[in-house]
Amino acid sequence: MMNCRRGCFRALTKRMNDVLVWIHGDDLNPQSRVLQAHPQAPRVFVFDDAVSEHYQLSLKRIAFLYECLLEIPRIEIRRGDVFAELVAAAQEHQCNRIVTTESVAPRFARLCAKLRREGRLAVETIPTEPFIELSAQENARLDLKRFSRFWNPLKARALSLNQSFDW
Amino acid sequence: MKLKTEFGDREELLTYLRATFTAAAARSSDVAELRGGRKAAEAVLQQIQPQRYAATRNHLRGTVSRLSAYLRHGVLTLAEVRRFALQRGGKQAEKFVTELAWREYWQRVYAKIGRDIWKDRESGKTGWRPADYTDGLPEDIAQAATGLRCMDSFATELRQTGYLHNHARMWLAAYVVHWRRIRWQAGARWFLTHLLDGDPASNNLSWQWVASTFSVKPYYFNRDNLEQFTDGVYCRTCQHYRNGCPFDGSYDELQARLFPRANQAYE
Ligand SMILES: Cc1cc2nc3c(=O)[nH]c(=O)nc-3n(C[C@H](O)[C@H](O)[C@H](O)COP(=O)(O)OP(=O)(O)OC[C@H]3O[C@@H](n4cnc5c(N)ncnc54)[C@H](O)[C@@H]3O)c2cc1C
Numbered sequence: 209m210m211n212c213r214r215g216c217f218r219a220l221t222k223r224m225n226d227v228l229v230w231i232h233g234d235d236l237n238p239q240s241r242v243l244q245a246h247p248q249a250p251r252v253f254v255f256d257d258a259v260s261e262h263y264q265l266s267l268k269r270i271a272f273l274y275e276c277l278l279e280i281p282r283i284e285i286r287r288g289d290v291f292a293e294l295v296a297a298a299q300e301h302q303c304n305r306i307v308t309t310e311s312v313a314p315r316f317a318r319l320c321a322k323l324r325r326e327g328r329l330a331v332e333t334i335p336t337e338p339f340i341e342l343s344a345q346e347n348a349r350l351d352l353k354r355f356s357r358f359w360n361p362l363k364a365r366a367l368s369l370n371q372s373f374d375w
Numbered sequence: 376m377k378l379k380t381e382f383g384d385r386e387e388l389l390t391y392l393r394a395t396f397t398a399a400a401a402r403s404s405d406v407a408e409l410r411g412g413r414k415a416a417e418a419v420l421q422q423i424q425p426q427r428y429a430a431t432r433n434h435l436r437g438t439v440s441r442l443s444a445y446l447r448h449g450v451l452t453l454a455e456v457r458r459f460a461l462q463r464g465g466k467q468a469e470k471f472v473t474e475l476a477w478r479e480y481w482q483r484v485y486a487k488i489g490r491d492i493w494k495d496r497e498s499g500k501t502g503w504r505p506a507d508y509t510d511g512l513p514e515d516i517a518q519a520a521t522g523l524r525c526m527d528s529f530a531t532e533l534r535q536t537g538y539l540h541n542h543a544r545m546w547l548a549a550y551v552v553h554w555r556r557i558r559w560q561a562g563a564r565w566f567l568t569h570l571l572d573g574d575p576a577s578n579n580l581s582w583q584w585v586a587s588t589f590s591v592k593p594y595y596f597n598r599d600n601l602e603q604f605t606d607g608v609y610c611r612t613c614q615h616y617r618n619g620c621p622f623d624g625s626y627d628e629l630q631a632r633l634f635p636r637a638n639q640a641y642e
Binding site: 232234235236237238239240243253257260261263264265266267268269270271272273274276277278279282283285286287288293310312313314334336338339340350352355359360362363366367368 | 377378379380382385387389392393395396398399400402404405406407409411412413414415431444447448449450451452453454455457458464467468469475476477480482483484485486487490517534536537547550564567568569570571575576587604606640
């Protein structure tokens with residue numbers, strides 16, 4: 209009896225630690241780092257009704273995204289409010305952790321915060337392979353005032369293959 | 376709500392999407408020829424010719440890559456496209472890699488400013504005040520009914536294909552902002568509705584670059600420039616060619632016409 213209980217409990221905790229991969233519009237690569245890190249995990253994309261409305265998206269944009277999604281094995285495609293759909297998907301798949309690709313969109317940051325705070329889900333973001341590998345110091349020193357100021361210090365490195373091969 | 380993921384063919388998928396995303400289909404039910412997905416992206420990548428890019432990219436029929444929608448949605452990463460281009464083109468791929476860097480740059484600016492991407496980064500250099508610009512895109516522009524063969528063709532192509540060549544984007548944006556004196560935000564919203572690569576960072580900041588709220592001077596062009604890089608295909612059949620083409624003139628003449636209050640010479 210005790211054993212069984214402990215066993216069941218263990219199975220449950222294990223399941224409850226499972227990862228849900230959240231696929232979003234900034235990373236529809238079926239070979240993404242996130243999918244490679246969690247090949248077995250359920251993966252969900254949500255068409256955000258608020259975003260479609262806000263940007264007045266036309267059908268061809270949605271069709272393009274959809275075709276990208278259909279190449280991701282076992283993808284679950286949902287639509288509605290992203291927060292609510294992700295929480296529902298996490299419950300269905302008994303996951304308490306969301307792993308997703310980093311995005312610069314301010315809406316993305318707000319959603320991650322809400323998932324942690326109100327959804328009570330752990331959220332981990334994974335960056336895509338950087339265009340050019342930069343140290344934290346170099347990143348901090350970048351001047352974004354004009355393109356030339358950003359690009360001149362990086363140019364030589366970005367145009368050489370060797371460095372990029374060894375990272 | 377869960378959506379369907381099994382389809383027999385593209386037609387079945389599109390029929391389903393038209394019935395499911397009714398509001399989007401009502402805005403414009405065109406679908407692009409360009410296919411989504413990694414397989415399609417890799418096929419497009421195989422076609423790129425970074426060696427020929429620098430010399431031809433400004434021409435509407437130049438060898439540009441058409442990778443933008445795949446890059447925008449991360450189907451391909453900038454890092455892998457950069458690597459591929461350098462392997463194929465070596466030193467000659469410099470210009471192409473520099474254009475990839477523009478995307479990286481705009482993304483970094485977006486990461487820093489967030490929602491302010493919709494606000495002027497700097498004050499404009501056109502001599503006009505913000506209040507001199509009209510809100511909202513005029514119907515004749517969106518409906519491709521200005522009577523200007525070039526601009527109407529670009530508007531039609533934008534709606535039908537979700538893609539425009541970079542030079543066409545620049546001309547169209549300049550027409551909207553400087554000739555029609557519309558706020559850049561209205562044009563940027565219009566582009567985001569249709570462009571498969573539509574991205575608040577690259578899009579809005581490029582509009583601001585044209586408008587001069589993120590550059591040292593406004594971008595504008597004249598007819599010679601458009602004719603040269605289009606082989607005159609629009610001008611040839613345009614009713615305005617000899618009759619009030621708004622783009623006809625030297626850069627100095629156009630500056631005087633478009634920006635009479637500017638206190639600097641742009642050239
Ligand atoms: C008004 C205006 C709006 C624009 N809106 C967008 C947009 O929403 N999304 C978008 O990706 N690009 C935008 N651009 C930039 C550019 O026009 C497109 O990236 C390019 O035309 C896409 O075609 P391509 O893939 O054949 O580009 P190529 O010339 O083959 O370039 C290769 C890649 O480099 C990047 N790139 C090239 N030029 C630029 C540029 N000027 N700025 C940023 N990235 C660049 C793109 O990712 C592109 O796919 C806009 C430009 C203007 C003037």
